[in-house]
Amino acid sequence: MAATPRRPTPADPCPDVTTQPGVPSGVCRDLPPDLGPDAIGVLEGRTFMFSDASGNVPRGSIGGLVHDDTRFLSHWELTVDDAPLLVLSSGTVDAYSAAFFLANSDLPHLPANRVGVRRQRFVGDGLHERVELRYFGHEPVSIRLRLTAGTDFADLFEIKESGRDRGPDIVREHEPDGSALAFAYRNGSYAASTRVEAQPPAEHIDGDALVWNVHLTRGQQWSCELRVPLRSGEEHYRPALRGFGEAFDHGPEDPSTRWAAEKPHLHADADLLSDVYHRSAVDLVSMRIEKRIAGEPVVLFAAGLPWFLTTFGRDSLITAYQSITCGPDVARGALIVLANHQAKTFDDFTDQEPGKMFHEYRSGELTQLGLKPYQPYYGGADTTSLWLILLSEYWRWTGDDHLVCRLRDNAEAALRWIDHYGDRDGDGYVEYATRSTQGLGNQCWRDSPDGVQYADGGIPVLPIATCETQGYTYDAKLRMAELADGPWQDPELAQRLRVEAAALRERFNRDYWIPERGGYYAVGLDGDKRPIDSMTSSMGHLLWSGIVPDDRAAQVARHLMSREMFSGWGVRTLSTADIGYNPIGYHVGTVWPHDNSIIAAGLARYGHREQANRIAMAMLEASRHSGHRLPEAFSGYDRSFGRQPVPYPTACNPQAWASGTPLLLLRTMLGLEPREGRLDADPHVPDELGTIRLHHVPALGRRWNVDARRSECTVSPAAKP
Structure with missing residues (x-):
């Protein structure tokens, strides 16, 4: 039997107000009308x-x-x-x-x-x-x-x-x-x-x-x-x-102090790159959250100003991944905080299931009194896989066997959630459908009411299995197999995970590929297992995860960089050829910097470095018009429409994963990866940026200096300060 649709129609005027059965709709009052455009x-x-x-x-x-x-x-x-x-x-x-x-x-x-x-x-x-x-x-x-x-x-x-x-x-x-x-x-x-x-x-x-x-x-x-x-x-x-002018001195071992002081030093021929890098670092520090877990001080990033200055699992994990070149402390903090709140039981009100990582944590009156489900709320289908990906990435950059072994039970519980509770019907895919009277309908990063839709604008029935979540799951299983071969010393687990990942890859490329329109990936499968056929930027996340076969990567890259998808300022969330496209629709035509940073990393992974650089330069140039700060999103109007990006009216600014975007773009341009005990670089630097010197990059227990111009590069151990 088909699931019942549980989301408003695309015409719903207020994507920020959840409308679920049994929950009265609020009065939409978004920024900035009553404070003015110069709020x-x-x-x-x-x-x-x-x-x-x-x-x-x-x-x-x-x-x-x-x-x-x-x-x-x-x-x-x-x-x-x-x-x-x-x-x-x-x-x-x-x-x-x-x-x-x-x-x-x-x-x-x-x-x-x-x-x-x-x-x-x-x-x-x-x-x-x-x-x-x-x-x-x-x-x-x-x-x-x-x-x-x-x-x-x-x-x-x-x-x-x-x-x-x-x-x-x-x-x-x-x-x-x-x-x-x-x-x-x-x-x-x-x-x-x-x-x-x-x-x-x-x-x-x-x-x-x-x-x-x-x-x-x-x-x-x-x-x-x-x-x-x-x-x-x-x-x-x-x-x-x-x-006024007085700073708290938390000491050199304070995680925020250490992260700000020890981030790599960037010297670039292009002032634009330097300005964006330093603005991002300042904004990220301003959004930090410090906690003490079992006596250990940790730091991670809140999601964004104004409505999301709290821990969001998906946002905190992706921002930690984006900023790993600046030091591991934020990644470590995100891993520990989410592991500390990993679900151990079932609860319909909070969408909680054993092994699941939380989506959002709140502490206001309505939450404390049990009227809202946010202490914490677990309505995110992708957060658990992203936690596993970050655990692997943290290990690759630090070689910290101790933390990875300490969190093994959490990792195995997360894998069990993926296989048993995340896969609601046993078809091998992670789906979502809220059980809460106040839960989110869409539990992927496109979590607005119309964020996932058919090409004709229709809203799919639940449960939904979005494509990027399957990509994250594939990547997570391969990464956990690497940990099983390494610090966990469990070759049997490693073999099982690789077999499962290979089966997922084969199954996914059969069920999600749509041969029409030149061949592309559906944004998801609906509750009846029909492909949700809109053309979206989520295809770029599939490149990042590595689930796309080599012979299809070029087709995906062409779509992403086509006039229908690439605005000139970045890749749109939805193709202009789809009925639901709206350049000022939250997830149906806007350009999201964090989305583009993942797409650029995915393009580079498959060798499409020129396309990745087009995105990187578009993002950097867009930041020039907003004080070198990238907002949460901006409108998807074509670049020919005006001389600068048209703002999205209610964008978070600053927002953590938007501020993390330049850091991941820089890593992508330099091709930085820790391998076999050293930091490697495979640069493809745009001519406009000239020479880039990124010094004191922390990796594998020491610091490295990276000097790059175009495809030429030297990487050397940094002298101790």
Whole structure:
């Protein structure tokens, strides 16, 4: 019997709101409409602050200060004499901080632009903001500066949707001397509080506002400091900053400190490559999450700003793979954290099955009270195979037999999940179909409602077996066979896994290959085992995994680089020839940098180095138009449509695997692989980039210097610092 469709139609206007049976649909409120196109976000670890271009968070908007999936400020508004301030310029200084240059608007007693206002903001161990006034009028003036604050303590899932009003349950205990506003909330075992501290104290408090009466003469300056401390002392939350210009010193053995300090040094003829590389490194450090597992400090990356500053299994694993050339600590952290939460039992609400690696971890009120399934949620069909791939990649780059042997039981449990629970009907493929009333319908990386569809735009029935998941499974089994031959010393297991991988490869190439349209791979099989015939970028993931026979690789490469798939800025998620194509559809026509980094690596694996370089250069050139930072996705319009990529309106920015993209592209261009006790390189560097020097690359317990130009290269052991 066919499964029942459980996803909205492609016309669903809000792909970010899950609509499942029994779950009411939320009100879609995506960034940036109510904050404006110049919305500004700063982030650090698991904390972010989003505001409009003036630095304000209007009441009722989706902006605010969010930490650990809870919004601690939902209203933050600065005015002079109750009038809004004029924006002269504003923007981020780095991932952690922003500056806003403002002026007074026209007032009855004060012409516009007489009072210059500068707001400096950063997030570290909370929100810090400095407000400075400078007066340029002739006559002395008195103004009323008001900072209005408020909080709804909304769960992150409620910020973009309609949530319940906690107002009646929020207790206010503001300091009568004007030094602080204080808000507190409790719901059963869940509690949260917000405290806005001011120095100097306000003259008085008016409702939820701090009010200063400021008297200025020409040339006079006035300033105040505002601080909103957040819950700290948690093992997973150690901020990088604690005051203006003050950095926390976690010591040289701190994983984040070590990763940032020990990443390879890049010297390139092309400033573009250097700028993108360094921006990616800074953004990745800003998204780090630190934990302590069984007393061991570990670090891994959150998925992205604003809605995904938490651990996502798929994102964290792929980002760790992309960034392995910068050091193994992040890969090690991702492996240990996911292994620590590997499922051991069945649970329908969380889509949990023994051996499965989790998809998403949340810690907001709705999750803590058991109303959401995210502590953690296991609705990802590909995460378990990706964990195995990263385990192998970590070993190849480090030779760390100890960790690989320590995690063997987890690896074998993951393999059992693939064979028994991931393969729901015994046909040899890993499928997905949620059992949860709040589960994801699509449990691959194309997880929007219409992310997997037929060429005619129809939505397939569940369960679905997507093509790239089978590729990951094939690669994972071969890699585990390598570990079985090596540190596990289990040749019988190695032989069995290689036989299973070979059978999967043969079966896959029979069932997923579609001879029409020049021959290509279906994006998946539906619940009736019919090929889902849309032409997608997932074919590039198949090249990365190695499941494609050599005689078909050229056909796949031609499709990926065709006008229907390659926009000029990158490979689209869906061919323009398919009915569902939409250049601003989340997974149906946009260009995703992380997707393209995997495609480029896959093309290079099969010898299509020129095509891989076209993608690499397109990505680098696209970053030039966004401050050398690649966003989560951008629109799939053809490059001839405009002089720069058209932004995707609600893209995460920064996002971890987008920031990891330049690192994997660099590795692909240099052809870096650890082999037989040394680091090898097989470069194919685009002429536009000239000479690339990547020094102090960590591999196999030592450092290596790589100097490359075109196809020429030298690799030598680096001198010890």
